[in-house]
Amino acid sequence: MTIERIDGCIGCGICVKTCPTDVIRMDPKTKKAAITYPADCQICHLCRMYCPVDAITISPEKSIPVVVSWG
Amino acid sequence: MREFPKKRILVSIAAIFIGLPLLFWAVGDVPRRTVLKESLSLLTLLAFCLMLAQFFLARTSRGLLKDLKMGTVIKIHKVIGYLFVAVLLVHPFFVVLPRYFEAGVAPMEAFVTMLTTFDSVGIVVGIVAWCLLLLLAITSLIRKKLPMEYTTWRLWHGIMALVFISLATWHAIELGRHTDRAMSIYMSILAVSGILFLLKTYVAAGLQRRRMVSHVSTQQ
Numbered sequence: 001m002t003i004e005r006i007d008g009c010i011g012c013g014i015c016v017k018t019c020p021t022d023v024i025r026m027d028p029k030t031k032k033a034a035i036t037y038p039a040d041c042q043i044c045h046l047c048r049m050y051c052p053v054d055a056i057t058i059s060p061e062k063s064i065p066v067v068v069s070w071g
Numbered sequence: 072m073r074e075f076p077k078k079r080i081l082v083s084i085a086a087i088f089i090g091l092p093l094l095f096w097a098v099g100d101v102p103r104r105t106v107l108k109e110s111l112s113l114l115t116l117l118a119f120c121l122m123l124a125q126f127f128l129a130r131t132s133r134g135l136l137k138d139l140k141m142g143t144v145i146k147i148h149k150v151i152g153y154l155f156v157a158v159l160l161v162h163p164f165f166v167v168l169p170r171y172f173e174a175g176v177a178p179m180e181a182f183v184t185m186l187t188t189f190d191s192v193g194i195v196v197g198i199v200a201w202c203l204l205l206l207l208a209i210t211s212l213i214r215k216k217l218p219m220e221y222t223t224w225r226l227w228h229g230i231m232a233l234v235f236i237s238l239a240t241w242h243a244i245e246l247g248r249h250t251d252r253a254m255s256i257y258m259s260i261l262a263v264s265g266i267l268f269l270l271k272t273y274v275a276a277g278l279q280r281r282r283m284v285s286h287v288s289t290q291q
Binding site: 004005007008009010011012014031032048049050051052053054055057 | 180185190246
């Protein structure tokens with residue numbers, strides 16, 4: 001998993017809007033952001049950077065593998 | 072000879088209200104962040120725990136603090152109050168302060184978003200608790216200028232403190248980064264005990280006054 005956890009979410013929904021790959025969704029029950037599709041996370045850090053309360057933790061160990069194009 | 076119990080009481084208070092939250096923070100399963108962010112979190116956490124301690128560092132726990140003079144207790148209550156109420160009053164700014172040193176959302180923008188997200192119960196409860204804390208601080212600072220007797224002020228101080236701690240505990244459990252299960256249970260136990268102590272003092276005092284009034288009227 002790349003996006004690790006969300007602690008102390010206030011439910012503003014900014015992370016949902018900023019995520020380009022739709023990893024985070026608002027949980028209708030708790031009205032808080034939830035990591036719904038973690039496998040799709042591209043570690044762009046936009047959700048973390050735009051969260052007003054710094055609630056999102058992204059795994060520091062994970063990094064995007066370098067893809068070399070041979071074509 | 073009286074120094075020993077005094078020290079023991081103060082060390083016990085420090086262990087319960089500073090040592091335990093530090094322990095929960097240290098063993099908690101929360102990812103560590105930068106030194107600045109963790110220091111600000113820790114300062115806020117300790118300030119809140121010391122607000123919980125205020126319920127026990129008052130005349131409400133006269134029995135527990137019988138080895139300390141009430142004057143000393145009130146002095147400690149005032150020092151902790153003025154120092155850590157200030158910390159709690161500025162803690163919303165602590166959340167966005169590290170944003171000055173990071174890319175991404177601007178600190179003011181983050182602050183406005185945070186305060187205007189009324190969908191979050193934690194935020195609404197926190198704002199109300201913050202206003203109550205400000206009121207508590209102001210009415211304590213200008214107590215002698217207020218047009219009320221000391222006992223009336225004391226009653227209002229107690230009522231406001233009771234409502235404040237209920238809402239603030241709710242806010243801390245709902246939104247606190249370090250309030251995992253252990254920390255939440257710890258905070259809830261201390262908040263409920265503090266509230267019960269306060270209620271016991273006022274209800275017992277009220278009953279005693281009523282009993283004295285009825286006793287005097289029967290004698291007449």
